[in-house]
Amino acid sequence: MVTQTPRDLFGGEDDAGSAAQANCGVGGGRVIDRRRLDPNRDKVCKEFYIHLCKYAAQRTGYTFERLTGRDRTAQICRIRSCVYFVLKEEEFNSRQIAQAAGKDHTTILYALKAFQRDANEYTGMWSIVTGLRDVAADLNPEILCNV
Numbered sequence: 532m533v534t535q536t537p538r539d540l541f542g543g544e545d546d547a548g549s550a551a552q553a554n555c556g557v558g559g560g561r562v563i564d565r566r567r568l569d570p571n572r573d574k575v576c577k578e579f580y581i582h583l584c585k586y587a588a589q590r591t592g593y594t595f596e597r598l599t600g601r602d603r604t605a606q607i608c609r610i611r612s613c614v615y616f617v618l619k620e621e622e623f624n625s626r627q628i629a630q631a632a633g634k635d636h637t638t639i640l641y642a643l644k645a646f647q648r649d650a651n652e653y654t655g656m657w658s659i660v661t662g663l664r665d666v667a668a669d670l671n672p673e674i675l676c677n678v
Contacts, residue, residue, distance in 0.1 A: 571633070572627055573630055576628060576630070576631045577631040577674075582667075584599050584614055585664045586662060587613065587614055591610055598611065599632070609656055611642060612642040612646035613656055613660050614642065615628055615632070615643055616643060617663040618667075620667075
């Protein structure tokens with residue numbers, strides 16, 4: 532097994548790598564993006580979730596209320612998992628997504644796992660994801676939440 536030094540992990544000199552690790556406030560060589568810890572990210576996630584669900588509702592013909600409600604039919608769950616997948620790509624964690632969706636974080640984790648399982652079988656999921664990615668790319672978090 533090859534041991535990685537801070538220089539291997541962070542680049543630069545060993546002291547610079549240690550300084551980068553110290554600045555992140557993390558031990559054990561794990562780097563956390565401070566943007567993910569920003570308290571305003573919860574608000575931003577909620578706004579992203581609403582916009583993505585509105586797009587998904589319009590795209591699929593289901594109502595916004597049905598997509599964001601308690602409906603557990605397979606088709607609705609697949610659409611929701613597409614929304615969660617795009618939110619995860621936008622670097623929101625499962626807790627933030629769960630809070631925005633009014634779900635438990637383990638529900639989000641299960642939906643993301645189901646997305647990976649189902650995405651290749653149901654090709655329509657990727658077309659929804661592509662549209663959701665376009666919507667997410669057009670959203671500006673600073674304008675959405677006046678952050």
